[in-house]
Amino acid sequence: MYKVRFVNPQKQYADHRDELLGAMDEVLKRGALVTPKDLAVFEEKFAELCEARYGIATNSGTSALDIALQAAGVGPGDEVITVAHTFIASISTICMTGAKAVLVDVGRDFNMDASKIEEAISPQTKAIMPVHFNGRLCDMEAVMEIAKRKGLIVIEDAAQALGATMKMADGTVKKAGTFGLVGCFSLYWAKALGGPGTAGIAVTDDAEVARKLRLMRYNGEDREDRHFYYHAHNFLLDNIKAAFLLVKMKYFPEWLRRRKEIAEMYRKGLENVKGVKQLPHFDDDRRSDIYNNYVILVERRDELKKYLDDNQSAETLVQYATPNYEEPVMKETKGKLWRFGNLNATSLPVTEEICKDVISLPMYPELTNEQVDYVIETIKNFYK
Ligand SMILES: Cc1ncc(COP(=O)(O)O)c(C=O)c1O
Known part of the structure; x- marks a missing residue:
């Protein structure tokens, strides 16, 4: 058993068990399992949290991306630029x-390098x-400028970035998920x-797109007139999950504050450690990151992980360690379903x-200061 685990959902559940069970019990007692009150309230509150007009909840983030692309009219013959x-x-x-997915490089902050977008644009884009990625916004000032100039739609994969913000040139502070369509x-x-x-959930400010998203996440049906307008999947979020999420949402601002505090502790503890090549703190006071993951770059990564595993000290994860184009499905479909942005x-x-x-370090609000210090000390010991 690791001294500090990578995740600890049981702790969060234990802290809020009565409230969470109470909310789900209410739904079950009412027999309101699909669509009614809790889902609608959750969608409204979530949209408010993001400062968007509409929220359309789905059974996963993947489903949200799926209906967003469909609602934007993306289909055969089109290209979409991503990383x-x-x-x-x-x-x-x-x-x-x-x-076709068109893949461009990221910068050292793990996010789309906006300077690579233009060379990836074709007549099909x-x-x-x-x-x-990891809870940090891409340079949306740059992305939106290019999109506007070239007449392109923007769909944000904000899966990891709830609450991340960026201050725009005009002084407004915008939240993840609200820059694009x-x-x-x-x-x-x-x-x-x-x-x-x-x-998962999709947010938008566009009423017509919101209607499409709502229909596309539930078999294409308009629940008002009971007619079917699209061939679509059933991607609906259950009411019971919405009730659970509504409870958790109350604590989200506090959890976000704690994530940032933990990130600061890691920064102070690890910034001068020889062997640690990069911490996820980047000089750009326009952006506020949420540290969905705390990912560092290190020398001798696999040895460090083995050391931590062998001692059952801090549990870490080596994730997103394969460029997506190295995956079997990508090798098989190269040229047909994706290409590199720069054709060369x-x-x-x-x-x-x-x-x-x-390598990703433990990052969740329930971590105690002692646990964070312990992770820092064990990494320091390895590089001594
Ligand atoms: C960047 C990114 N996009 C999309 C997804 C898909 O979300 P889900 O797992 O909820 O389907 C994830 C989830 O890990 C993600 O991290």
């Missing part, structure tokens, strides 16, 4: 519409899908705001460099 340092769903949802969030249990299993590219150099060194 190869992401969870595969960003790319797969594009490919599943029949469109319909949309850009920036992925706000649709913003898609994952509410998977391990995310900063997580349901009891899988869940055979790989994406920063993506590859990052993948070699990434």
Whole structure:
């Protein structure tokens, strides 16, 4: 048993058990299992939290991306620009519409390098899908400027970025998910705001797009007139999960504050450790990151992980360590369903460099200061 676990959902559940069970019990007692009150209230409150007009909840973040692409009219013959340092769903949802995913490199902050977008644009380009990775926004000022100039739709994969913000040149502070046409969030249990299993939500300011999203997440049916307007999946979020998430949402601002506090502790403890090549703190006071994951770049990554595992000290995860284009499905479909943004590219150099060194440290609000200090000390010991 690790002294500090990578995740600890049991602790959060124990802290709020009565309230969570009470909310779910209410739903079951009312027999209101699908669509009514709790789901609608959750959608409204979530949209408020993001400062968007509409929220359409789904059974996963992947489903939210799926309906967002469909609602944007992405389909065969189109291209959508995204990255190869992401969870595969960003790319797969594009490919599943029949469109082609066009992969550009990321910067050292793990996010889409906006300077690589223009060379990836072709006459077929319909949309850009920036992925706000690890809880940090892409440079949305730059992405939106290009999208506007080139007439492209933006669909944000904000799966990991609920609550992340960016101050724009005009002084307004905008939240993840509200820059483009649709913003898609994952509410998977391990995310900063997580349901009891899988869940997701799409947000938008556009009333017509909201209607499409709502119909497309539930068999294409308009629940008012009971007619079917699209061939669509059933991606609905259960009412019982919405009730669970509504309880958790109350605590989210406090959890976010604690994440940032833990990130600061890691920064102070690890910033001068020889062997630690990069901490996820980047000089840009426009952006406020939420540290959905706390990912560092280190020397001798696999040895460090083995050391921590052998001693059962701190549990870490080497995740997103394979450039997506190295996955079997991508090798099989190259050319047909995806291409590199720069047509001469055979790989994406920063993506590859990052993948070699990434390791994720425990990051959840229930971590105690003693546990964070312990993780820092064990890493320091390894590099001594
Ligand atoms: C960047 C990114 N996009 C999409 C998804 C898909 O979300 P879900 O797992 O809720 O389907 C995830 C989930 O891990 C993600 O991290």
